[in-house]
Amino acid sequence: MGCTIIGCGKALPALEVANDDLAKLVETNDEWIVTRTGISSRHIAVDETGTDLAEAAARAALGWSPDGWCEASLAPEDIDLVIAATFTSDALVPSAAGLLRERLGLENAIAFDLNAACTGFVYALTVAETMMAASAAGFPGAAGRNPIRRALVVGSERLTHVTDWADRSTCVLFGDGAGAAVVEWDEARPGILASFILNTTDDTGALSCPHAFDAPVPFDADGVAPALLDGAGNVPYATMPPASHADDAHVAALQEPPLQTVYMDGQKVFKFATEAMTEAIHRVLERSGVALEDVACIVPHQANERIIKYAAKKLGLPLDLFQLSIANVGNTSAASVPMALADAYAAGRIKRGDKVIMVAFGGGFTSGAVLFEA
Ligand code: COA
DSSP: OEEEEEEEEEEOOSEEEEHHHHTTTSSOOHHHHHHHHOOOEEEEOSSOOHHHHHHHHHHHHHTSSTTSEESSOOOGGGOOEEEEEOSSOSOSSSOHHHHHHHHHTOTTOEEEEEOBTBTHHHHHHHHHHHHHHHHHHTOTTGGGSOOOOEEEEEEEEEGGGGOOTTOHHHHTTBOEEEEEEEEEEETTOOOEEEEEEEEOOOTTOOEEOOOOOOOOOSEETTEEOGGGOOTTSOOOTTTSOGGGOTTOHHHHHHTSOOOOOOEEOHHHHHHHHHHHHHHHHHHHHHHHTOOGGGEEEEEEOOSOHHHHHHHHHHHTOOGGGBOOOGGGTOBOGGGHHHHHHHHHHHTTOOOTTOEEEEEEEETTTEEEEEEEEO
16 A cells, blocks of 8 residues: 555646757856756746646646647546645745645645755655554544645746846756645555655755845844834834835845846755765665665756766666656756656656655755655
């Protein structure tokens, strides 16, 4: 018995931007980008919201559109849980999963977001599987909690909206998209055989993206900021915008536009990525007792084709065991693994009974893998 993937889909924004177009923005060229990353183009969400992309991917995974791979189409009321892995949701509240639940009419589902950067989908799948296993096992107290039998797990990102388009070392890497998987607890199939998720301290600050919710706060370390008080000892906050205190450094600092773009030290992340990927693969093999030679397909996070090639070499595996999907999508963070999984299913690379590993790494640092029987 286990948590089994029964549907998978992906969605990309309409606009595809080639490397040559990026050479109009920064000093770069197609040859450098292709050689160093394996990326030729990426899709950029201009008109699509994150919810639009997640909805299209989810519809494909649920069998509600012909674009995905699906063993059995489900009805909206069948879904008990929606987890959206993202760090670029359309809003903080409602969550991306909540918006998706509403769009799809999943009346019975609970829905929440999870941020583990590019490893988000692997984390989300692990959380969904753990909730389902606990629900199925009837662990002490499970009867008093939400029964979770089927879940929709989505990775959706609009990374190009947190990209510094003047930074050639990062802007050539990222793209937008969404991938989705439908999982079901099946008494007759093993499904997920092992998972491994890990946080490692990023003490060098090699990968980060600050948030932007910097609404002015009328306080300093001692309480209500004295510079904001009017003659009567009150803060005329509602009637007087803080920006009008032109001479107030405290307020001025709060008015600075937030810099909400991804910062990355590529070489440090590259080193972390190759080590994290090989470790996560070894750990799920150990935990499941499956031999590496019995794995039919590895679906890695698509951050850089060179990272995947390096990991394949380190593991002594042929590159064709790995699903390579980066060429026309770039790095789509949490959407990357489910989109590559959808590609692998669409290409007929994964057949019933196959042992498959999904593996990812990302900011935080986070890393992890899931080994499942299809
Ligand atoms: N076009 C042309 N030249 C570029 C460039 C671009 N887009 N970006 C950087 N360069 C230049 C650098 O300035 C440097 O020039 P210099 O030698 O004159 O100083 C040169 O290319 C080499 O840069 P370097 O950073 O050493 O390249 P690299 O081989 O390490 O490749 C990355 C850079 C970002 C592609 C690579 O480090 C990487 O993929 N890292 C991991 C990224 C990742 O996985 N991120 C996501 C984690 S979830």
